[in-house]
Amino acid sequence: MITMEKPSASLWRKIKPRYNLSGNICKNCSTAYFPPRIVCRKCGRNSKMESMTFSGNGEIISFTEIRVPPDTFRDEAPYTVGVVKLDEGPLVEGHILENGIKIDIGTKVKAAFRKMYVDGEEGPIYYHYKFEPV
């Protein structure tokens, strides 16, 4: 589940991955990670991590319609969340936009840029990738 934290310096560091699906790849074994990992799960101390921005293209491998949402997304229901397998390999959770294309397992998607959450009347606006069926 995508969660939203209160604004803080640690949150600012998440802006890049949230805006652009930037993760990293282990140059030793070519495994890509999102979110980025400090150490490759397979290579351990032999990891050679390099940052990498994913294309945002992928396909849906599972999805579900949310009718009873958490408080954060109370006004947005119903909406669809899913797991997308990016072309580069990593599995990524995300909201799936409704654009008239009927979705199913295997439906191709691309990353779009949207508002995820607005913190009340006075708090910050959180922007995030969402997936758009193509």
Add this chain to the structure above:
Amino acid sequence: MLMAGIVGYGAYIPIYRIKVEEIAKIWSEDAEAIKHGLGIIEKSVPGRDEDAATIAVEAARRAIKHSGINSGAIGAIYVGSESHPYAVKPTATVVKEAIQANDRMMAADLEFACKAGTAGIQMAMGLVDSGIIKYGMAAGSDTSQGRPGDALEYTASAGGAAFIIGKEKAETIADIIKTVSFTTDTPDFWRREGASFPTHSGRFTGEPGYFRHVTSATKMLLEDTGFKPSDFSYAVFHQPNGKFPRNVAKMLGFTEEQIAPGLMTPIIGNTYSGSSIIGLAATLDVAKPGDRILLTSFGSGAGSDSFAIEVTENIDAKRAKLVKVRDIADAHKKYIDYSTYLKNRNTIKKR
């Protein structure tokens, strides 16, 4: 002669549409009379998760793709809007991060009612021509609001475009030969801090506002360049509705054919800061090398920026990476009713 030109561009229009009939029904107004009077059949509406920043980002990403340049080489980003998501906190920084531009970068938000996008193009041109930066990006993006029941409710819509300005001869798809502006203090339309909806001086603001400024700027441009209306293949005038640009074109001696490709308001509404530059993008979509395009924006308050643009040989080669405006306007279009419209626009008060 200026050296700066357009290296790439992109547009974005939300998928939601509301028809004039649907709005007219709520206020017991005559839809046919409104459609005829405003020259508009429907308008775009932002999704609940869209605002001027997300629209600017989507347009900017398309512009980067079309230009073929590395976003790290962009030296300045200006985002024009009258609906910046924050009162204090720039939209331009969101765009900068979302296109992965370099931290070494100039950025600012602009506001000049419907002409902040063209003001950004002029600022980027100055920086590029002077050699201070290599490329500059200017975006105009809005999710403008009309007060429920007001005439503006039929036209105020959402959309945007982004242009990348550079001066490498091998890269520009269109050169900007000349730009000139006409500016006066004319309070024809405004929105005070904290107000949800704009206020306008009524239906008689057209003459001293739109028509005076658009004709003055355009005439200055024609005089400065020595061009006649017939020297242009196309013309784009700001489009607060479908009627004004047609009337002003006629007044200035331009034909219906010259303005047709860029006239987008009848099917998407007035996208404010996006309006004239979405029109320019739609015109560039069909233009050929050697074509001249005249562009004149208008922003209430008030001013007009006029441009003489000449399309280069490079335009055809870059078309493969282009998403055309009319394709964007047609893709996944989804009609909504008035209550969904209110929910999308966050007009419903919960407490």
